[in-house]
Amino acid sequence: MKMNIDKQLELTYIPSKYWNEKASGFSLISASKKVPTDASFFLIWIPFQDSEESLEKKMQEKMRDIPINKLLSCTIHLALPNSNNSDSYKEFQIQNVYGKILPLLPASNYLNKLEVFENEENKPTVRSFSGSVTTWALLTKLTFELLNRGDFLPVMDKSTEKSYTGRWHVLLKDPYDYERFQKILQNCPFTAYSLPATMDQKSRTAPSKNELLVKELWHPSFLFSDYMETLGDILVRSILIKNKFKTFEEFYNSEILKEKNREYNLSWDYKFLKSLLKKDTNFQIQQFHETIVPKLIKNWVNISNISPLGYGIRLALKLDFPDSNQEEWPLGLYLSFQNGKNLIPLSEVLKGEVTLTSEQKDYFKSKENLMELLLRSLGRIIKIYPPAQYALNGAYPATLLLTSSEVMEFLSYPKDLLIQSGFRVILPEVFQSGGKQRLSARMIIYSEEGEYKDKESTSSTMTPLFQLNEMLQYQWEGELGDTKLEKKELEYIINQNQLLINLKDEWVLIDQQDLENIKAIFNPSTSIGKYSQPEGIIKYMDALKLGLSQKVELEPAGLNYKVLIKGSFKNIVDKIKTLENFSKISQPDSFNGTLRAYQKTGLTWMANLSELGFGMCLADDMGLGKTIQVIALLLHFKEKYPTSMNSVLIICPTSVIYNWKRELRRFGPDLDVILHHGLDRVKDLSEISQYTKPHRVVLTTFGTIRNDVDLLKTIRFTGIVVDESQNMKNYETQQTQAIYQLQSHYKICLSGTPIENRLLELWTLFEFLNPGLLGIRKSFREDYIIPIERFHDKEAAENLKKIIAPFILRRTKSDKSIIKDLPEKNEIKIYVELSKTQFTLYKKEVEETLKRIKSASDTNKNKSMYILTLLTKLKQICNHPYQFLHKPITSKDLKKNFKDFISMSPKLERLFEMIDEVINNNEKAIIFTQFTQMGDILETVLSYKYEFPVLYFHGGVPAEKRKKIIDKFQSNNKDSPPLLILSLRAGGTGLNLTKATTVFHFDRWWNPAVERQATDRAYRIGQKENVNVYKFITLNSIEEKIDTLIEEKEELADMVISSGESWISQLTDDKIKALLSLE
Amino acid sequence: MKERRDYRDRNEKDYYPMDKKQKHDEVQQIKSDLINFANTSWGKKWVHSILKIGRPYRMRRAMRYAEEDRISNILIKKGEIFALVQGTAPTPYRVRIFFNPIPEDAWKIIEEQLSGNLLNLISLLEGTLSDTIITIFEQYHHSLFPDVSHGLNAKCSCPDQAVPCKHIAAVILYISRVIDYNPLILLKLKGKKKKQLLSELKIGKQFTSMKSPKSSTKDEIDRNTSGYSYEVPKISVKDIKVKDIKEKNDLPEQKIDISFQFTKPGRFIETLENLGLPTNLENPKAFAIVMDKIYKTITKQTYKISLAK
Known part of the structure; x- marks a missing residue:
């Protein structure tokens, strides 16, 4: 019996070191083709299946973007669990696997963009990928992110005694990066790394010729890092070539000439850069003095490793407040163990005045090793902050005493650079950056007119407080911690142009970047982004977006600033954020039936948002009675505004139009329903008055809208209800475009499936509900769709959620609060x-x-x-x-x-x-x-x-x-x-x-x-x-x-x-x- | 750039008598060229101390040897330099040059002195031989540089029995370039390797007792007749979670909670900023510009690629 492994497409990284060995059984099927010996690649294969046909069929189905006919085919040995023995999975044996070769560069491009994340609520299973594909996609994304952050280094790898190769290495230096790497490792299936490492003839019952037992596989952590390193190097080189990188040629043309003339005394920097940029990655040591170069480069790149002294231990610089009567700020050197909980003066450690615990000593390998690291780290400190040399001009580190202006200098730039170089910088508590005292700016959005009136009691018409095309005001305020800075104080800070300021008898530390941004914001002649003027006007929908997310980015992927909202605008935003803030609506008297508790909530929600003129999507699970809730809403408005309203348009698929009609008759017999459907429907503008009677419900279908939009767009409906709104998920279709043209005071979409996970569809829907709220399509794609769908960017996802949450109400059958309202059947x-x-x-x-x-x-x-x-x-x-x-x-x-x-x-x-x-x-x-x-x-x-x-x-x-x-x-x-x-x-x-x-x-x-x-x-x-x-x-x-x-x-x-x-x-x-x- | 002279022309001129002043000037020029063969102050000092041996014209010819790719297999140990020099004969000549190492008791005192200043140690490790350090050695009458006032102790396998012959001189000059890059070689020649020096420093005594851990034994390579083993880190088949295989069909696959974020690269690239420049670059400015451009291009392009449609 064959084992029950999924017949899915698997992806395995095959390093050149593997397939170049005979033991790999690698054999290229495509005739007269060759794989370069130093090339690593991906193998696409299906376990226990070696037919070309089935592999290609599956690839066409699941990996549509990969041009199959361009790929070479091969057979190669992989290790798989013993298929003859389904009870014991502990035995792996060699299988000769048929597969397609996918070169790394196109593979990485494909994998980086692959959407392997499943939504909170799973997508249908058809599109899902195997664990091995997911694993390699995640590693690819991680590699790209590291490159994007600049976390890569030029290194020199030894190949033979006198020759080295220049290579780019990606760096996993942040604990967060390391954590993610571990997570991928822990979740990967063996199919991602089923390369046999040690194989052995089956000892006892060796029946067949080639039956090799596999005892060990290549360790996935090794294989994964090898991939990331190899890919990092390939990407850096190919990106530079693709972008016609010429700087090297421009600055080293004299050396290039020399080499052309076959001169031998080429500078090593030229040779090194060349090995990093050109096809020939060799760095040949030609002259004796160059033997030091690999070491020199090693020392150089080691500097940027985050923890120069070893894991868990760092050199720290600690700045203290001046002693009561003095003006001098002490700055001392310390060793910090285990995330800084334990701080010991470096001089005491070196003098031997403090005895380290054996656990602490375990951090170091040997004295010479420690001394070298320590001295080099100190040297690094001097380079970043030259005054440090005065503390090191003796056998033991001394404490520096800085004047206030020297402290400012220290804080202005060296401080950050030291932190980024892996040193700890400990400031007096009130200075902690990002803490209470941080200088920042905040954007205030407000409306000019008077205070928000609760108009419910008086008004007999439904008029929103704001029109959607209205403009609001904004202005910027300086902020220190959470408190507002008075104009004078702000001006003082800007004019001082210093990072350490004595404000109201308190020392305040200001971040350089913050100061620069604030200067830019408060200077009317500079602009660093959309709302970076000291004050201005802002569109209502944009204001709503910022007000809901409570933050603003002046430039894409730039710094965030707090957004505060005021006045009647604030009242609205606060109100729509929590359902509990809405004024409760009870079941309309004319409703023929009984609403369940959650249906009353739905009614309340829809009624309140509608009054404010917003669009919304009721996305309750199928069976929870969305139709009934809408009918109750129509009755509510009819009772509340008996005369002043216009008609309501309901758009639905043809298959449910009669269901609607029936339900309307049953639950809302008071409602006047007219069908705009079929051949005998009103087609003439002269008869349109039929559709403008107060509270009349016009039922129509998607298909009809497409044809009759010119007629219907002339009516300003009170409300439009789109049932089964997934029918308008495609922006480009005539149908969707037609619905966009309709006008109404409020808009309601009904959907039985979650809408917030399919972002392009979500945008399309919101462009109907609350046009402009999610921005234009292009920027929505760049700011949300790609980061979320491709990279699972949590910040973007949370921000989006904040913006759309008030306008989507979704209850599921399994919600606890719903279950108790529902009959079991x-x-x-x-x-x-x-x-x-x-x-x-x-x-x-x-x-x-x-x-x-x-x-x-x-x-x-x-x-x-x-x-x-x-x-x-x-x-x-x-x-x-x-x-x-x-x-x-x-x-x-x-x-x-x-x-x-x-x-x-x-x-x-x-x-x-x-x-x-x-x-x-x-x-x-x-x-x-x-x-x-x-x-x-x-x-x-x-x-x-x-x-x-x-x-x-x-x-x-x-x-x-x-x-x-x-x-x-x-x-x-x-x-x-x-x-x-x-x-x-x-x-x-x-x-x-x-x-x-x-x-x-x-x-x-x-x-x-x-x-x-x-x-x-x-x-x-x-x-x-x-x-x-x-x-x-x-x-x-x-x-x-x-x-x-x-x-x-x-x-x-x-x-x-x-x-x-x-x-x-x-x-x-x-x-x-x-x-x-x-x- | 140093001006290169055509030595052959000059050699012909040697047949003609020159007046004293002319000759003196020319020797001075040669000496200064020789000193400038080295790049650093201590490299120059090395050449300078050798010059006391005289024979400027021979030294000048040796300089040409040193600049060509004739010297190989250099070996430096306590009190001795060994090198092969390709002369006119088909097989290279073997050159050995001897120096007096500093006795251990003197080293103790010197090391104590060196321990007295962190800056000196730092700069030494970073490839700079400061004057302070040179002075410490000289203070105790143990110069780091060769004393040739009584001649040079050296051997060469060439027929020319003179010391220095052209080959010995070439090696000595060449060494000045080597110590340009790594002045610690001078200390090694005098008897102390970097590791020894660091472990014998007065400071940080409490770490002295620590032993360096045993270097991990290499993976045993099992090359049985029928089997094969790759030299890579391995995972035993037994350690692969059975869950990976067996339960795959019964349980919904676990979702990995992991996210990535791409940012528009700003002006500041942390790693590059931290990296700074390596020491002993021949053209630091160009190197810095090229590196900066590389990092900017990569950070920008990977952002673009990743967020492209």
């Missing part, structure tokens, strides 16, 4: 209409049967048989015409007419939309049907649409397979199929399907008991989440009518339970006629 009816095809078939069948009954005037028994047959036929028609006509459907047919096929049954269409939501939320669903033919159709169509296998459990499934299907569905594996089709009868009892949180009854078994039993397979003990149960009902059809009948007459229900479906045939003729008519 949340039954929801979904109403759909008949398509034209269905309508025609339906009518024909009904007429024929009625005729037959009439003409035959047969016995009751025959009559009831006719009716039961008809009932089945009608149900089939409601499901899908193909089912009724017994037409087979194959995936080949679907390739041609998938859309047509779906739209032939609005029920199917709606099911698909809802399944999309289920899958997007990473949940699982069961679909019940009582017809095997329908089950077959569903299986074919769903399998065609989704990439995962669709499970299908029906009467024909042999007993031994049944358990397997159930196990697969119940598995926790991330690749476990999320959909199960169940034939209502075959399901039997005793099935445990608790992984499903959604149950669809595609057709109805008019027997509540049977339906309940089916539903209970998902809802069982052990189910932790609430279950949504959706029952599809085709409007005006037998499905709707019988459903009403059952609801209206409870006593009937009991009868139903005992007698299956046959009760229907016992109804009176009139009743039957009414049931069958299509009205």
Whole structure:
């Protein structure tokens, strides 16, 4: 039995040192091609699979950006767990693996941009990458970040006795970088590094020729650092070449000439730089005095290692306040152990006056080693801060005494440089930079007009306090710590132009960079960015963005400044930030039903934001009643502003328009609803008054909007509601552009899936809801999309969250506060209409049967048989015409007419939309049907649409397979199929399907008991989440009518339970006629 | 730039008599050229102390040898320099030059003196031989530089029996360039290697007892007839978490909480700033400019590349 490793694409880094050895079994398949001997590369492969075809197929699917036909192929030895023995994974053996060679440079570009991060709420599994791909992508991103920060060094590696190679090394010097490296290491699967390191003939039972056991693999930490170093070097060189780097040639042309003339006394700096920049990386030692050069370079680059003395121990410079009567500030040298908790004067250490603990001594290797490091570090201090030499002009370090102006000089530049060089600089506590005393500036945003009035009581119209295109004022203030600086104080500081200032009898330390920025901000003639004038005006949406994120960046990726908001603008921002601040709205009297607690919250939220003129997105989970909340909102406004408002436009997919209509009638009978849909809709501007009646609800579809935007954009609606707003996720589409043109006071989007994780879609949506809030598309992409999606930039993500949070409300079924409001089984009816095809078939069948009954005037028994047959036929028609006509459907047919096929049954269409939501939320669903033919159709169509296998459990499934299907569905594996089709009868009892949180009854078994039993397979003990149960009902059809009948007459229900479906045939003729008519 | 003379021309002129003044001037010129062969003050001082041996014209020819790529296999140990010099014969001549090492008891006193000033030690380690240090040695009558007042103790395998012959002189001159880069070689010649010196310093005595850890034994390379072993750090198959393999299919894969941030590079690049310049550069200014440009290009371009569409 083969082992059950995922057949995923794996990526393994193959260093030149590996494949150049015979033991690697490396063999290039592509004829007459060659891999340069010093080249390392990536191998793309699939475990236990060596067919070229399957590898290429998978690559086309998952790595679309890689041009497969350009890649060379090879076979190579990798170590894999023993496939013959699935119980023991402790045995690895050599496998000859077929794979594609991906050179490092294109690979790094691909991996750096690869979006390997899964969102908080998982994306569908189809796009996910294997652990090895993720591992190498993360290492690539880390390498790029280090280069971006400038954390790389030129070094000289020894290759032979007299020759060295120039190389660029990336540096992991920050503890945070090291931590991330470790994290990647700890999470990587062995497939990322399955290079055999030690192999051995199988000792006892060596049966076959080449069966080599692998005892050890290349250590991943070694392989990973080797990759980062190799990649760093390749990137630096290639980037310089690509950018036509000429500085070297310009400054060393005399040496270049010399070399051309074959002169030998070339300067070593020239030779070194050349080895770092040119193809020939060799540094040949030609003259004896050059033998010192590698050492010299080693000493030089070592300086910049963050901790010159070894891990956990540093040299520290400590500045103290002057003694009471003196003017002199002592500056002393110390050794600091373990993050500075322990500080010992260096002179005492050297004199031996302090005995170090053996633990402290363990930091050093030997005396000569320590002395060299120490002396070199001290030398480094002198270079950065020359006055330090006066402390070192003796056998032991002395304490320097600095005057105030010398302290200023020390603080102005050497201090930072010392810290950056790995030394600790300890200042008197009040000076700690970033602490309480920091000089900074803050931006104040305010509106000019009077104070915010709570207008709710007086106003009879809905007018927002601010218009979206309004301008606000801003001005900058100096700030010291958290307190405002008076203008005079600020001017004093700027004019002093010094870093150590005695302000109000207190020494205040100012950061050089802060001082410069502040000078720039308060100088009206300089501009370092958008809002860097001392005062000015700002667009309302921009102000809102800054007010919500509470910070402003003057230049991209630059320093952040605090933002303070004032006046009525502050009131608004504060209000929308917390739901609790909103004035509570109770259920409108005219609402025909009862709102659950969280639905009241939703109503409150929407009503308040709407009054302020904002757009919002209600993104509650499917089944929580978004439609109802909107209806309650419409009623609320109708009650509150009976006359002054205009109409409301609701845009939804065609498949739900009748559902909307029905729900509006049921829960808001007071609302006046008009359909703008179909051929007989209003098309003329002269009739537009129909759409401008107060509180009239205009229902329309996405498709209609696209065509009628010119007509509808002339109306200023009070509100626009976009249901299933994922339909407007593409910015470029005509449909989205059309919706952008509509005008209204407030805007509401409804979505059943989280919207905040797909950033481009989020931007597109917000451009409709609150245009301008997220900035223009280009800058949104640069500031948020790429940093977050590609690099998981947390700061950017948090900032964005702050800005959008007030405008998105999402509750999930599993929220604790929601669960207690919800019934465990949340039954929801979904109403759909008949398509034209269905309508025609339906009518024909009904007429024929009625005729037959009439003409035959047969016995009751025959009559009831006719009716039961008809009932089945009608149900089939409601499901899908193909089912009724017994037409087979194959995936080949679907390739041609998938859309047509779906739209032939609005029920199917709606099911698909809802399944999309289920899958997007990473949940699982069961679909019940009582017809095997329908089950077959569903299986074919769903399998065609989704990439995962669709499970299908029906009467024909042999007993031994049944358990397997159930196990697969119940598995926790991330690749476990999320959909199960169940034939209502075959399901039997005793099935445990608790992984499903959604149950669809595609057709109805008019027997509540049977339906309940089916539903209970998902809802069982052990189910932790609430279950949504959706029952599809085709409007005006037998499905709707019988459903009403059952609801209206409870006593009937009991009868139903005992007698299956046959009760229907016992109804009176009139009743039957009414049931069958299509009205 | 030093002006290079064509020595062959000058040599021909030697056949013609010159007046005393002319000759004196020419010798002075040669001496100054020889001294300027070295770059640092102590290098020059080395040449200067050798000049006392006389024979300016021979030294001048030796300088040409030293500048060409004729000297190899230099070995410096306590009291002795060894080198091969490619002369006119096909096999190089073997040159040995002897110096008097400083006796251990004198070293003790000198080391005590050296310990008395951190600045001196620092500059020595950084490749500078300060006058203060030179004076310390001379104070105790043990100059770091050769005393040739009684001739030079040296041997060369060339037919010319004179001391110094052209080859010996070439090596001596060449050494001035070597100590330009690393003056610690002078101390080694006199009997103290850097490591010894550092461990014998008066300061930091409490560290003296420390032993340097054993150098870790190299990975054993298992080269059995049928197997093979790479010389790399390894991980035993037994230590690979079984979870990696077995549970992969049963558990949702763990999400790694890790993030990256790219910043628009500013004026200040920390590593470059910390790096400064290496010592003994021949053209520090050009080197600094090239490095600066490299770092600016890389930080900027990686930002661009990473955030590109």
